[in-house]
Amino acid sequence: MTYLSRVRMNPLRAASRNLLANPRALHAAVLGGLPDPTADERILWRLDNDNPHRPHLLVLTRSRPDWSHLVEQIGWPDADGEHAAVRDYAPLLAQIAVGREFAFRLTANPIQNTQTPDKPTTAQAKLLAERAKAGEKRGRGFRLAHRTAAAQxxxxxxxxxxxxxxxxxxxxxxxxPGIRDLARPDEATETGRPPWDPNPPYEVRITARNRHSVQKNLKGAPVVFHSATFEGRLLVTDTELFKAGLLGGIGPSKAYGCGLLTLAPLPKG
Structure with missing residues (x-):
């Protein structure tokens, strides 16, 4: 079984402010909703903060969760309404078919891997120098963030x-006339980099872009990553690949709230 949960958050509570500012702490709180998570269980979550006064936490789990601890800490435990909605994901999965169209939302961490960063950090420059001294022509690539909306x-x-x-x-x-379309990958230039257009003629737009700095421990350097939230319309072309992305997530930084693709019916008319 798979379940999609939606938890209301009260941003005025101290615990909420901590979780809203700290993806690592929010990930730990999400894990607390499962009594016995297995090592191979992929847990996906996303913070939807369209209305900063009424943020919502979305979580996809294989086992049925219990969000009582979150409702007590970050919600309105005595108020009316559904504090933590938990829905069976099977009915949605049954609708997936080639040619079906959905509205979608995805918060992802767009990255690229390169052997030669344009502006290497001190640590990257040191590693590149060590590789050059050792005569290594190639090594493990560096993971770099796409930082502009066009690149994302x-x-x-x-x-x-x-x-x-x-x-x-x-x-x-x-x-x-004169407006250049965003090139697809097979239209790339000789450098391998397509001519990016910040306003592509496709049914997708970026609704949020953020830089995150997550402190993993007191001694180490913080983990820095960039996220972008994409919204638009999609058409299913391969059911198995699509379901794998829905259930397993898309892109890196899944523990920090990236990768959860959610669907909704297209508006009529």
């Missing part, structure tokens, strides 16, 4: 095929 959009659009879906073109009039 290109990262997303160039990978939809491997995730089992496509993003259709916008249903509107053609762009005015």
């Amino acid at each position: 959009l290109n990262w997303f659009l160039s990978r939809t095929g491997r995730w089992g879906f496509d993003v259709p073109g916008v249903r509107s009039d053609p762009a005015a």
